[in-house]
Amino acid sequence: MPQGETITHEGKVLSVPGDGTAEVEILVAGACSGCQAKSVCSAGKSETKVITAKCDAPLQPGDNVRVEMKLSQGFEALLIGYIIPFILLITAFVAALLAGAGELASALISFAAIGCWYLAVWLLRGRIGEKFEFKIKV
Secondary structure (H helix, E strand, O other): OOHHHEEEEEEEEEEOOOOOEEEEEEEHHHHOOOOOOOOOOHHHHOOEEEEEEEOOOOOOOOOEEEEEEEHHHHHHHHHHHHHHHHHHHHHHHHHHHHOOOOHHHHHHHHHHHHHHHHHHHHHOHHHHHHHOOOEEEO
């Protein structure tokens, strides 16, 4: 896969459970410097993240690796985490106002709509998580 079609992070292997995956700690701050979405991404606000990535090569804890994810998966995560909730917030607020609710009630309705969205995402986290796949390149 060409470099422009992937999101890459340098990381260190923390553990290898033996099921074809590895727990990898990535340093987000340096890896996100070239990303267009870093200002709105919650991953950009922390120093390290621990992710589970698929690996074919034999790895040991402490090995330095490069973790890759398809760029389209990054955009899908951005859509689920930020864009859809924003559209839902505005739509619910305007719909409630047009239905005759006051501003306070409309705001509460729009926050409830976002709460329902994030609850649904949380309930479906296993299913959603299956779509996002990190791969290790040694």
